[in-house]
Amino acid sequence: MDIAAAKAALAHLELDENPTSIRAKSRDFFWYSPVLKARLDHVTADFVISPRSEAEVIEVLRVCHAHGVPVTVRGAGTGNYGQAMPLAGGCVLHMKNMVAIKAIAPGRVICEPGIVIRDLDAATRAHSGQELRMCPSTAATATIGGFIAGGSGGVxxxxxxxxRDLGNIIRLRVVTMEAAPSVLEFTGEELHRVSHAYGTNGIITEVEMPLAPAYDWLGVFVTLPDFAAAAQFGADLARQDGILVKLVTVCEAPVADAYFQRFKGRVTAADHVVILMVAPHAMDGFLTFAARYPEAQVIYRSDAHDWPRDPGVAYEYGWNHTTLRALKVEPSITYLQVRYAGPDFLAKIAAVRARFGPELMQHLEVMREGGQVIYAGLTLVRFTTEDRLEEIVRIHEDLGCMIFNPHRYTLEEGGRQSVDDRQLAFKREADPQGLLNPGKMIAWDVPDWAYQGIYAYAGLRAAE
Ligand code: FAD
Structure with missing residues (x-):
């Protein structure tokens, strides 16, 4: 790795050599995990480059390839698994300047990857009353490229x-890490090569995403005195195909009372809360639905309320914002990502809940999967030790619940604990020297890894 030669060859681009900002651009939200915090806190790149065009991306990759310099691409660095952390140092390729919107048409938008999702939504809304189908709860800061390469779903x-469900990404344009980088366009099955691949096998330089009609979504909060009833309420609502909702979040008591500052005085420690985004024209349908659940109390709707302090947008109480709010109040809190699927998903949630006491607090997000309603759990965990966390993971798995482990920095361990052959095969073509975001794809480093215990990347730079 010849850092000095690479920097000299790239000095005419936007090159950041300031150690403080290099360190800042080398970090993401890995610290949500005490396990990753202990291992990755010292990680830092050698320099940061912010390309202004695809041509500059190609130049950076060509030069870094020639000098054996690793390249880790960064959107906004809001990922949770250490996805954007340059484990072996080298170059952070910061996409902040690649924000152009190239075309908006009925049902689709074409843009560069570095645009912040909220800005993209504002533009498609202003253009033709459209918005992205889904976004992470970090839409205000995260980029569309980072969402495609690191995210999984959300609001x-x-x-x-x-x-990654069929149709939710239309097309991606990707630059490879070779002596002479290629530019490739992927659609259909080929999208899986690079979507959710953490930038380990190509840099996305253009995206084409589907759009849906935009609404002035109403935030609605509902309390129920019983957690199982709250989970049932959320699942039943999501199955009401005629009622258009964009978010169904269920938080076990006392999450809202303990961690949502602006809910103070509006909920008690015994209230389980369902947080919703409802289309304005669906409110009548929703209120009719809610009236069938006598214990459900609508305590807030964003278009008509008397809360002294506006609680803000509903989605910033859902997905991983729930975790963020909790750990701001109680720093020992971390989380797990659980998939509760199958016809008995509510029974699985009940079994997990029965197995643990206050060590775990349930936080559920409704998702649609293959036409069915399922719950994703972003369970809040009061962390004690790594061994106990491992035990909690095993207990979930024994109860039939799949865990996507957010206390790991590799694609495989954060996913289904198996190799994605399409991603691996494409890495062999697109990054033959293994320079893109090294350490994140176990199958590249140790093909016969047995998934027992945390994978420790041998190339992880030691702390100084
Ligand atoms: P980064 O963190 O910068 O990058 C993510 C990954 O993508 C990295 O591996 C990076 O190398 C790679 N990458 C970035 N740009 C490119 C590119 N152009 N080409 C190739 N690879 C690239 N995630 C969800 O899916 N849903 C949620 O609802 C959600 N909620 C969150 C809430 C909080 C409070 C936090 C802290 C995180 C949440 N996340 C969620 C995780 C994260 O915010 C999202 O996945 C987000 O979309 C990442 O975008 P980013 O621009 O910050 O990407």
Missing amino acids: GSVRWGAL
Whole structure:
């Protein structure tokens, strides 16, 4: 790795050599995990480059390839699994300047990857009353490229499913890491090569995403005195195909009372809360539905309320914002990502809940999967030790619940604990020297890894 030669060859681009900002651009939200915090806190790149065009991306990759310099691409660095952390140092390729919107048409938008999702939504809304089908709860800061390469779904998944479900990405344009980088366009099955691949096998330089009609979504909060009833309420609502909702979040008591500051005085420690985004024209249908659940109390709707302090947008109480709010109040809190699927998903949630006491607090998000309603759990965990966390993971798995482990920095361990052959095969073509975001794809480093215990990337730079 010849850092000095690479920097000299790229000095005419937007090159950041300031150690403080290099360190800042080398970090993401890995620290949500005490396990990753202990291992990755010291990680830093050698320099940061912010390309202004695809041509500059190609130049950076060509030069870094020639000098054996690793390249880790960064959107906004809001990922949770250490996805954007340059484990072996080298170059952070910051996409902040690649924000152009190239075309908006009925049902689709074409843009560069570095645009912040909220800005993209504002533009499609102003252009023709359209918005992205789904976004992470970090829409205000995260980029569309980072969402495609690192995210999985979020606000809108109750209607549209997961980001990688067919039709939720239309086309991606990708630059490879070779002596002479190629530019490739992927659609259909080929999208899986690079979507949710953490930038380990190509840099996305253009995206084409489907759009849906935009609404002035109403935030609605509902309390129920019983958690099982709250989970049932959320699942039943999501199955009401005529009632358009964009978010169904269920938080076990006392999450809202303990961690949502602006809910103070509006909920008690015994209230389980369902947080919703409802289309304005669906409010009548929703209120009719809610009236069938005598214990459900609508305590807030964003278009008519008397709360002294506006609680803000509903989606910033859902997905991983729930975790963020909890750990701001109680720093020992971390989380797990659980998939509760199958016809008995509510029974699985009940079994998990029965197995643990206050060590775990349930936080559920409705998702659509293959036409069915399922719950994703972003369970809040009061962390004690790594061993106990491992035990909690095993207990979930024994109860038939799949865990996507957010305390790991590799694609495989954060996913289904198996190799994605399409991603691996494409990495062999597109990054033959293994320079893109090294350490994140176990199958590249240790093909026969047995998934027992945390994978420790041998190339992880030691702390100084
Ligand atoms: P980064 O963190 O910068 O990057 C993510 C990954 O993508 C990295 O591996 C990076 O190398 C790669 N990458 C970035 N740009 C490119 C590119 N152009 N080409 C190739 N690879 C690239 N995630 C969800 O899916 N749903 C949620 O609802 C959600 N809620 C969150 C809430 C909070 C409070 C936090 C902290 C995180 C949440 N996340 C969620 C995770 C994260 O915010 C999202 O996945 C987000 O979309 C990542 O975008 P980013 O621009 O910050 O990407």
